[in-house]
Amino acid sequence: MNPARPFKAPAAEAFQWPSGAGQTAGPPGMGDDTFAVETARLVGGQLLTQLLHPAITSFERDYLALPEVGLHDPGVSQERPVQLTLGSFEVPSGQALWLMDYGFGAFRFSGTDTGSMVPVEDRRLSGVMGFDLTVDSTHKGNVEFQLEPQDVATNQPQFQPAVFARSAAPGSVFAVTRTNSFASTSGQGRALLPPRMMPFGPANGPFTIVAIEGQRVAVKAVIFNPVPFPVAGIEGRIAGFLMGKNVSEALINRQRPR
Numbered sequence: 001m002n003p004a005r006p007f008k009a010p011a012a013e014a015f016q017w018p019s020g021a022g023q024t025a026g027p028p029g030m031g032d033d034t035f036a037v038e039t040a041r042l043v044g045g046q047l048l049t050q051l052l053h054p055a056i057t058s059f060e061r062d063y064l065a066l067p068e069v070g071l072h073d074p075g076v077s078q079e080r081p082v083q084l085t086l087g088s089f090e091v092p093s094g095q096a097l098w099l100m101d102y103g104f105g106a107f108r109f110s111g112t113d114t115g116s117m118v119p120v121e122d123r124r125l126s127g128v129m130g131f132d133l134t135v136d137s138t139h140k141g142n143v144e145f146q147l148e149p150q151d152v153a154t155n156q157p158q159f160q161p162a163v164f165a166r167s168a169a170p171g172s173v174f175a176v177t178r179t180n181s182f183a184s185t186s187g188q189g190r191a192l193l194p195p196r197m198m199p200f201g202p203a204n205g206p207f208t209i210v211a212i213e214g215q216r217v218a219v220k221a222v223i224f225n226p227v228p229f230p231v232a233g234i235e236g237r238i239a240g241f242l243m244g245k246n247v248s249e250a251l252i253n254r255q256r257p258r
Helices: 045-050 171-179 181-186 245-254
Strands: 057-065 082-090 095-109 117-119 129-135 209-212 216-223 233-244
Touching (some): 233 245
Antiparallel strands (some): 057 233, 082 216, 095 117, 095 209, 095 233
16 A cells, blocks of 8 residues: 555445435336325325325215016026126216225115115025126126135145046036036126125225226126025115316326336
């Protein structure tokens, strides 16, 4: 070391990355990073987090269908299910619907007050009926429900061999197919939803189905076994927010994964 030039330690900044460096890497079009929430202060505190802007309108439809006599017909079966449309909504021109909640169920007579109804417990009619929620006759989501209990498989399903055209299928495959035969007959497949007042997916996770202008949201009920007791009505509920189509697209683009 040259004594005429004493050693000088580099500044601490030389060992640190610049603020935000390396964080914006990703596919083209992902945009810049979002700011850290802890560095921001909300005007009005937590009050504004519950504010609904006037450009967005609350939306809810609660359909209640009067059941037909055929619902209790002994001839109703998985091979001869009964289908009925509870209601539908067409998104108006220039608007978009964010469907953020739905629920299905049935009502029974109270037995004490004339004309009054009480809701049937969630999932009580799982082996009797299911519900279908579509946007332009399309299912939104990757879901599969077994509304009818199936026989216990002798072989564990995860270790079953693939079934080809000329190969012998294990008995458990036929058990699953027989149990869910109503799914192929009614047309909804195993995406038929159970009678419960909560949407599919994680219980505490976000849920949104976006329907744009001209698309029709339809709610149907499928009865694949005779209803064992008199019901006063079958309910289908959808709720969310209506807003301008441009507003919806701008909000979605600004919240895209980064």
